[in-house]
Each structure stands twice: as C-alpha cells, then as structure tokens.
Amino acid sequence: MSLFVEFHLIQNFAPSNLNRDDTGAPKDAVFGGYRRARVSSQCFKRAIRLTADFPLPNQGIRTKKLLEMLRGQLQQQYGRTAEDLDSRIETALSAAGLKLKEDGKTEYLLFLGQQEIDGFAALIDLHWEALATPAGGEKKSKKDAKASAPADVAQQAKTIMNGGKALDVALFGRMLADLPAVNQDAACQVAHAISTHRVEREFDYFTAVDDMGAADEPGVGMIGQVEFNSATFYRYAVVDPAKLVANLQGDRELALTGLHALVQAVARAIPSGKQNTFAAHNPPSFIGVVIRHASPLNLANAFEKPVYARNGEALTSPSVAALAAYEQQLAAVYGNGQDRWAYLDLTQAWPQDKGERQTSLAALADWVVAQLRPELEQ
Structure with a gap:
C-alpha cells in the first residue's frame, strides 16, 4: 500500500x-x-x-570544490603532501567519471554524501603509489587521467558513489550528468x-550617511531602494x-x-x-x-x-x-x-x-x- x-x-x-x-x-x-x-x-x-x-x-555537501576538500583531507588525515597530490586526486575522480576544469573545480555542482567524500580520500590513500605521476612526467589530460587509472581503482571508485546514506541526498535527490547510474530520485x-x-510589491527608499562627511558636503552618502512584501x-x-x-x-x-x-x-x-x-x-x-x-x-x-x-x-x-x-x-x-x-x-x-x-x-x-x-x- x-x-x-x-x-x-x-x-x-x-x-x-x-x-x-x-x-x-x-x-x-x-x-x-x-x-x-x-x-x-x-x-x-x-x-x-x-x-x-x-x-x-x-549529511550531504553540495559543492564544486571536491578537489580542494580531498586535498585538505589527505593532508590533514593521512599526512599526504606529495607535489603531484592534485594529479592523484584528479586521476581517482576521473576513474569514477568525474571531470575537473582547469581551475580545479568540477564542471557542475556535485551533491555528495560525506561518506562518499571520505571514501574517495581513503581510496586515494590506499592506492597512493598506483596513482602517482611518473618521474618527469607531464600533467595528464582528462582523457589520459581516466585511462591511466588502475582497473581496481576505477571499479572501487564507482562503488563509492552510492549516496553515502546522506539523509539530505536521499530526501531531495541528485542528478550527476556524467554518472546517471548514481542519480537518486x-x-x-x-x-x-x-x-x-x-x-502588491512595496518599496523601501533609503539613504546612508557618510560618518566622515564634512560640514560643506551633502549629508547623504548613498541613496537606494529595496523591494519587499x-x-x-x-x-x-x-x-x-x-x-x-x-x-x-x-x-x-x-x-x-x-x-x-x-x-x-x-x-x-x-x-x-x-x-x-x-x-x-x-x-x-x-x-x-x-x-x-x-x-x-x-x-x-x-x-x-x-x-x-x-x-x-x-x-x-x-x-x-x-x-x-x-x-x-x-x-x-x-x-x-x-x-x-x-x-x-x-x-x-x-x-x-x-x-x-x-x-x-x-x-x-x-x-x-x-x-x-x-x-x-x-
């Protein structure tokens, strides 16, 4: 029923x-x-x-700053400080199908459970060496980053994306364009x-006084209006x-x-x-x-x-x-x-x-x- x-x-x-x-x-x-x-x-x-x-x-977090969050968690919780830290994170996220822009942010807002974020940090730490950039290697393209991820990393990365039992994600749902399999209604x-x-709309006409105004200057430093109801x-x-x-x-x-x-x-x-x-x-x-x-x-x-x-x-x-x-x-x-x-x-x-x-x-x-x-x- x-x-x-x-x-x-x-x-x-x-x-x-x-x-x-x-x-x-x-x-x-x-x-x-x-x-x-x-x-x-x-x-x-x-x-x-x-x-x-x-x-x-x-609980869930809605953000484009997943890279930044994972960087901080890997540094503080796992003590990881390698120069190619961001590259390792990007490779792991690419393995799950999540893309990053040049500024390090995801292409759209992600709605992720805290357990999913924690899971990505633990996965990167577990496969730290496998995700490393070869000595003298150049920064990988998005396509190369995904292709270079070890198969077991890719498989585990996708299993992490299960909603993380986040109540707000479960209640209000989410849509990830690149990962339709993990969408939640x-x-x-x-x-x-x-x-x-x-x-009816009403208008609040307001003025602001410049506290440092001289005697020979207008008393009003700003004039504006705000609509309200x-x-x-x-x-x-x-x-x-x-x-x-x-x-x-x-x-x-x-x-x-x-x-x-x-x-x-x-x-x-x-x-x-x-x-x-x-x-x-x-x-x-x-x-x-x-x-x-x-x-x-x-x-x-x-x-x-x-x-x-x-x-x-x-x-x-x-x-x-x-x-x-x-x-x-x-x-x-x-x-x-x-x-x-x-x-x-x-x-x-x-x-x-x-x-x-x-x-x-x-x-x-x-x-x-x-x-x-x-x-x-x-």
Missing part, C-alpha cells in the same frame, strides 16, 4: 524579501488570477537542509510557497517514506531518524534572503502533518480564491480555516478514510476533532515516527 507523509503549513512573514528574482524583487506568481507572493521550492529546501539536525556523517517533494491572498504563505511538502528507506540502502532506523529531524526542520526553516535588512524570523502559525495512503494532496487550491482579512481579523486564521474546509472536501473524494492528522495550531482555527493536537514541535516529530515505524516494518 502507498504511504505518504504530508506537511501543510500556514506561515505569516513580516515585511521581507526572502527570495529574490533576477531584478532583486521578491519572487511572485499569478495564481487564481491574482498576484501572489512566492518563495521557491529550492529556496526552502536549502533552508531545510541547513536547519535539519541530521546526524553525522549522514527525491523521496521528498517541496512545492513553491505561495501567499493565501493577493499582494509581507505575506501569509501556504507551504506544502510530501515524503515517500518507502522511497527514503530505499535511497538509504534499506536502513529503516536511519530513515525514521531523518524524518524526526525533517519534521522540525520544515517548521524551523526560514530563508536567509535580506534578513540583515528585515529580520523576518516568523515561525509558522499552523503546522499540519498527515499520513496518507491513497495519493498526495496538495491543498493550494484552497486559496485559488484569495483570503481576505475582515473586521480586524488576522490573515492566518481564515487561511487555516480555508485549508481545513478544502481538505475535508478533497479527502472525501480522493482519500480512502485512513488519513491520520496531527497538528500544532496557534490560530485556534483548525477543527479540534480533525486529528491529534500536539503541544510542541518535538511532540509532533515523535508522533510522526510513532505512526510510521510499524508501517515501515511490514
């Missing part, structure tokens, strides 16, 4: 510019015929990754966050726990540990864009988690008709109420009657008979693990 864990959040941000487009303006989108504030899924996924308390070494999908109401967002994400276990090479306990951390990270994650200017550290007003068995249900259409604040009412309360009402309609048609909800609600707008109310974020994470453990052990 299919199994999904969904996250539904209502989160109001004070004036901010959390996620900018190419002009520096807050990202937005037209939804239901109205302009909405938007924060991209990539933006929130990075915030979640940086917030999540995933255990070491079950994401176990977690994250939607773009959109405002539950229509928004303020919005109540609907956020949605869904996890396939069985896919997560598969990406983690069948390790159910690690998957449950990762999900426990993910629940808290999804709630605590706040994008870093322009925070020095706006300090919009506003946690969600509502966090709902549902265990579904039929199919995932994104509830964004609850806000196809924008929510409006009436009679001094906050936008968060009608947003939560609209979310509950639409979910009731949708689940009656597309659900299978086995959905189980738990929630944290600061608005008091979520129906009290719809799921188990939790008193803390940690308790909500505990509930998710308790619900999933018996289903993953079947």
Whole structure:
C-alpha cells in the first residue's frame, strides 16, 4: 500500500524579501488570477537542509570544490603532501567519471554524501603509489587521467558513489550528468510557497550617511531602494517514506531518524534572503502533518480564491480555516478514510476533532515516527 507523509503549513512573514528574482524583487506568481507572493521550492529546501539536525556523517555537501576538500583531507588525515597530490586526486575522480576544469573545480555542482567524500580520500590513500605521476612526467589530460587509472581503482571508485546514506541526498535527490547510474530520485517533494491572498510589491527608499562627511558636503552618502512584501504563505511538502528507506540502502532506523529531524526542520526553516535588512524570523502559525495512503494532496487550491482579512481579523486564521474546509472536501473524494492528522495550531482555527493536537514541535516529530515505524516494518 502507498504511504505518504504530508506537511501543510500556514506561515505569516513580516515585511521581507526572502527570495529574490533576477531584478532583486521578491519572487511572485499569478495564481487564481491574482498576484501572489512566492518563495521557491529550492529556496526552502536549502533552508531545510541547513536547519535539519541530521546526524553525522549522514549529511550531504553540495559543492564544486571536491578537489580542494580531498586535498585538505589527505593532508590533514593521512599526512599526504606529495607535489603531484592534485594529479592523484584528479586521476581517482576521473576513474569514477568525474571531470575537473582547469581551475580545479568540477564542471557542475556535485551533491555528495560525506561518506562518499571520505571514501574517495581513503581510496586515494590506499592506492597512493598506483596513482602517482611518473618521474618527469607531464600533467595528464582528462582523457589520459581516466585511462591511466588502475582497473581496481576505477571499479572501487564507482562503488563509492552510492549516496553515502546522506539523509539530505536521499530526501531531495541528485542528478550527476556524467554518472546517471548514481542519480537518486527525491523521496521528498517541496512545492513553491505561495501567499493565501493577493499582494502588491512595496518599496523601501533609503539613504546612508557618510560618518566622515564634512560640514560643506551633502549629508547623504548613498541613496537606494529595496523591494519587499509581507505575506501569509501556504507551504506544502510530501515524503515517500518507502522511497527514503530505499535511497538509504534499506536502513529503516536511519530513515525514521531523518524524518524526526525533517519534521522540525520544515517548521524551523526560514530563508536567509535580506534578513540583515528585515529580520523576518516568523515561525509558522499552523503546522499540519498527515499520513496518507491513497495519493498526495496538495491543498493550494484552497486559496485559488484569495483570503481576505475582515473586521480586524488576522490573515492566518481564515487561511487555516480555508485549508481545513478544502481538505475535508478533497479527502472525501480522493482519500480512502485512513488519513491520520496531527497538528500544532496557534490560530485556534483548525477543527479540534480533525486529528491529534500536539503541544510542541518535538511532540509532533515523535508522533510522526510513532505512526510510521510499524508501517515501515511490514
């Protein structure tokens, strides 16, 4: 039977510019015929990754600086200081199918588990002599570097690329253009966050004073403007726990540990864009988690008709109420009657008979693990 864990959040941000487009303006989108504030899924996924308390070494690193990382690890951990150190590293990476540019960086961002990086360092140390450049030899071309790698190095290098049981790699997936065999389909999908109401961009006109300005000089040293908005967002994400276990090479306990951390990270994650200017550290007003068995249900259409604040009412309360009402309609048609909800609600707008109310974020994470453990052990 299919199994999904969904996250539904209502989160109001004070004036901010959390996620900018190419002009520096807050990202937005037209939804239901109205302009909405938007924060991209990539933006929130990075915030979640940086917030999540995933255990070491079950974490991933996204970088082009693999050569630099391996150089430092070989020098500090293994005491390797040969002149052809970089050449040995490049030969080992070439054996796995990873190419380096002239500046020593990989051709594109790699998303690797820490265990994979550690594995490459150990492999290079193990085959140190076999990877050496012949005395007086010239620097190898990329093609020659791959061809010159010993066969057992090439074979072991490819086995290292297994995801390294990195929870963020397993959750959010990766694509390596040169190594399609080691790609991982994401176990977690994250939607773009959109405002539950229509928004308009606003502008902050600012000036900066030169502290060392003379009396006969203009007082203003700089003039500029920053675009911003303020919005109540609907956020949605869904996890396939069985896919997560598969990406983690069948390790159910690690998957449950990762999900426990993910629940808290999804709630605590706040994008870093322009925070020095706006300090919009506003946690969600509502966090709902549902265990579904039929199919995932994104509830964004609850806000196809924008929510409006009436009679001094906050936008968060009608947003939560609209979310509950639409979910009731949708689940009656597309659900299978086995959905189980738990929630944290600061608005008091979520129906009290719809799921188990939790008193803390940690308790909500505990509930998710308790619900999933018996289903993953079947």
